Amino acid sequence: MTSLSVLDLHAQPLPAPEAPAERHLKALPSPRVAPRRAPRLVHGVIALAGLAGIVCAQLGLSVVISEGAYRMSALQAESTSLARAEQSVAEELAVLSSPQHVAVAGAELGMLAGQPSQFLTLATTSTAGGPDALHMQVPAVDGFGMYVPNSLLTAQPQVAASVAQVQAATIEPYPGMLLPAGESAAAIAAAAPAAAQDVEPTAVAPTTVAPTTIAPGTLLPAPGQE
Amino acid sequence: MSVAARAKRSSERWRTVLVAILTFALLAVFVVRLADIQLVRAEALNAEADGRRGVTQTIFGTRGPIVDANGTVLAESVDRWDLTISPRYTRDLQPGIDRVDETLTVGDALVQIGAITGQDPVDLQAKILAELERNPDSDYLLLVDGLDVSQFEAVRDLGLPYVYLRLNPQRVYPAGSVAGNLVGFMGADEPLAGIERSEDECLSAEDGARVFDRGADGTPIPGSMTTRPAIDGGSVQLTIDADVQFQMQQLTQQYTSQLRARSGTSIVMRADGTIVAVAESSTVDPNDPTASDSRDRGSRAFTAAYEPGSIFKAFSFAAMLDLGIITPRDELSVPWTYTAPGVRVRDALSHEVKQWTAAGILVNSSNSGMVRLAEPMSTADYYDYLDRFGFGERSAVDFAGEQSVALRNPANLDAQTQLNVLFGQGIAATPIQLASAYQALANGGVHLPARLIAGCTDAEGEVTAPEVGEGERVVSDTTARQTLEVLENVVTDYGYDTFPIEGYRIAAKTGTAQMAYEDGSGYDPNRMMISVAGVFPVDDPQFVVLTMYDSPQTIRTSGGAIPAFHDMVNLLIRHFDIPPSTTQQPEIPLEWTADQP
Known part of the structure; x- marks a missing residue:
């Protein structure tokens, strides 16, 4: 038994419908299905x-x-x-502008220290000279080389030649002069013209080995050959 | 239910369970593997991956330059390359296999390398063979070091596969031995001397790194690069003037050889305590420090204390003037010896009793006269003055290896030493301390700290100047001026016509100091230190000059150093265009005559 049937027991009979009510739901006309379009190529x-x-x-x-x-x-x-x-x-420039190079190059060109400045004194309307001469003025380079050495400059062919020239001029060999072992007077005498030739900027480091003196591949058997 | 159905159902369940177990097991394996790769071994694997693809390049920072007051470069860093070779992979290059047009044997390659670097190819080959002899599998040999840019490019263009060029920045000193004693030099990888050492914190650079993944041909893969830039070192500016320094070195060297001295030292200082030049003979060339004697590799001006002798009398005289014990015109009768119980002081040369004024005693450099003048002065007071003049402590420069000579306690000095200190014996000082003390006289009695470093400019352009102390008044302005005026008479009346420069007022004091034996067992009669210290122009003091020569052989008295001092002052006048003095030297009597009764 359900509760619905209990309700039915006490229910009053409903008045019978006089006329069949108009139907609210009716079937729609079946839609006209559009034919499925084929996918277009584009x-x-x-x-x-x-x-x-x-x-x-x-x-x-x-x-x-x-x-x-x-x-x-x-x-x-x-x-x-x-x-x-x-x-x-920049490195080359810094070496060239070093005081030693300027001094040696100036001496090479025959330059001398300039006159000291003159001063005008207004009070006495006179000029006053600067200081007197130095007691000792020795060139930057002498027979012993540069007083203030710079090993970077020895690679400069021009400076090296200039130093060599001064040194060669200082050591004029004379008969009976004691020479360092293994050197002859002729060799020292030859040093000066050799130094003069070195002034050409084409001068290369003397240790350079010209590749042409060795026939390619003959002198040095390559290691690791099989 | 039938047995067959039950069996079927059971087997179905087992299969399900089995599949589930297998699935989970597989899943577990994957999870474990994932955790292993992503978490446990992540770092190692990442590193390995980076190692395969990734490249780390060191970006070398450049060590900062050292420049003089005008910007002339005294030290800078440049790129150099080491040519290294893999001996076991040396082989002849064949066309077709390598990028060469015709066969290039190792021998040919070495000849070419030799032509570039200036070495004998046979030597190069001998090196390679020796290395292979030692270890046939050797993969590394340093063949040539220090290739410059053009050599580097030439070797690189040879395209040898067994050659590797390694960047190895080096330090060069374009001015050579100009200020080599001050600038110092570098060892293999650390600074060894001078400013290079003491200012290393400013100069040293911090290397950076560039990490990237590279393609097969070595081109960085876009987006993979991370760069930590290198920080270049700062630039140190000195107060010295390279041109003056060069001329002073030249003069010092010339006079050292002329006097046949063991060494020479000259200092030029401005009246404000900044150092213009410290010249020494011989000076190290920092490009090649090993060529110099080890004693010449530092700066004696800072490291070698000695007993200064008579140039020290200027400070005793100034102290007595300042204490009001004497005036320059005080009159004394000065015999050549002074004796008191337990003490005996003699002048350098014997002389009859002289009628000298106090000024005359200083000008004639009389030891016995100084001792007589100083009788009322207590040694403790005198040492207070010496302390303020800067003796007994390192100069403010604080040079690498600088010597400080502590002042002894005046209370502990014996009677003889108390007197000797008045004329510069029994006390040691470095040349820079002496120059710095004369600076106080040049600066109206105010001692300013000696300075060698103008400042440090870091990579971002920020300038740090070293802290300069206040300066300390040592003696009154009047005392300083009076002392200089008395010292002017040394230049004009000491008997050397090589001393004065006409038109310029120069104050100076000479000294011939005895040198103690190295072991301290008394004075060496064969060693003298001759020196001149001075200040000019007296009417407006600008420079202090000190020059000294150790053990001269040709002229053994201070007269040997006088022409050097003259030439140095002369060069400074020319270099800085110093006008002649406009005032006259005041008349100060050096002698007196007793009134005849």
Whole structure:
């Protein structure tokens, strides 16, 4: 037994409907189904083209980026090389402007220390000279080399030649002069003209071995040959 | 339920369970592996991956330069390369395999390298063979070091696969031995002497690093690079003038050889305590320190204390003037010896009793006269003056290896030493202390700390100047001026016509000091230290000059140093265009005559 049946027991009979009410729900006319359109070719083409475009763009972008990386790499290499060149030139300049080089080059050109300044005295309307002469004025280079040495300058062919010239001029060999072991008077006498030749800027470090003196591959058997 | 159905059901359950177990087991294995890779061994694996792809390059910071007051470079760092070679991979290069047009044998390659670096190719080959003999699998040999830019590029362009060029920045000193004693030099990887050592904190650079992944051809993969930039070292500016320094070194060296002295030292200081030049003979060339005698590699001006002798009398005289014990015109009769119980002081040369004024005693450098003048002065008072003049402590420069000679306690001095200190014996001082003490006389009696370093400019351009102390008044302005005026008479009336420079008022004091034996067993009769210290122009003091020579052989008295002093002052006048003095030297009597009764 359900509670519904209990309710039924006490229910008053309803008045019978006089007329069948108009139906609220009625079947709609079955919709006219549109025929499913076939996919058009152009859409497929657009989709594929878009896809291809994206792929191409990505490819192009990465090419451009790596191209940029190569360019950057090349520019950095160039910048490094230029910095090296700048440093090498600056280094040379610093050595050339050292007081020793200026002194030796000035002496080479026959320059002398200038006159001291003259001073005008307004009170006495007279000029006053500067200091008197030095008691000792010796050139920067003498037979013993430079008084204030600079080992970087010995690599300068011009300075080296100038020093060698002064030294050669100081040591004029004479008959019976005691010479360092292994040297002859002729060798010392020859040093002066040799030094003069060295003035040419083409002079190379004397230790350089000219490659032409050795036939390629004959002198030195390569190690590790099998 | 039938037996068959039950069996079927049971087997189905077992299969399910089995599959589940297997699935979970597999999952567990994956989880463990994942945890192992991602957490446990993450670091090692990352490192390994970086090692395969990633490259770490050291970016070398540049050690800062040392420049003089005008910006002339005295020390700088430059790039140099070491040519290293892998001996076991040396082989002949073949066209087709290597990027060469024709076969390049190792011998040819060595000949080419030799031509670039200036070495004998046979020597190079001998090195390689010796290394292979020692270890046939050797992968590293330093063949040549110190290649400069052009040599580096030439060797690199040879394109030898078994050669590796390693950057090895080095220090060069473009001015050579100009100020080499002050600038100092570097060892293999640390500073060994001078400013290089004492200012290392400012000069040293911090290396950076560049980490990136590289493609097959070595090009960095975009986006993979991280850079920690190097921090360059700061630049140290000195107060010295390289041109003056060069001329002073030249003069010092010339006079040292002329006097046949063991060594010479000259100091030029401005009246404000900044050092213009410290010249020494011989001076080390920091480009090649091993070529110098080890005694010449430092600066004697800072490290070698000695008994200064008569140039010290200027300070005794100033102290007595300042205490009001004497005036320059006090009249005394001065015999050549002074004796009191337990003490005996003699002048350098014997002379009859002289009628000298106090000024005359200083000008004639009489020891016995100084002792007579100083009778009323207590040694403790005198030592207070010496302390304020800067003796007994390191100069404010605080040079690497600088000597400080502590002042002895005046209460503990014996009677003889108490007197000897008045004329510069029984007390030791470094040349820089002496110059610095004369600076006080040049600066109206105010002692300013000696300075060698103008400042440090770091990589960002920020300048740090060293702290300069206030300065201390040693004697009154009048005392300083009076002392200089008396010392002017040394230049004009001491009997050396090589001393004065016409038109310029120069004050100076000479000294011929005895040198003690190294072991302290008394004075060496064969060693003298001759010196001149002075201040000019007296009417407006600008410079202090001190020059001294150890054990001269040709002229053994202070007269040997006088021409050197003259030439140095002369050069300074020319260099700085100092006008002649406009005032006259005041007349100060040096002798007196007793009124005849």
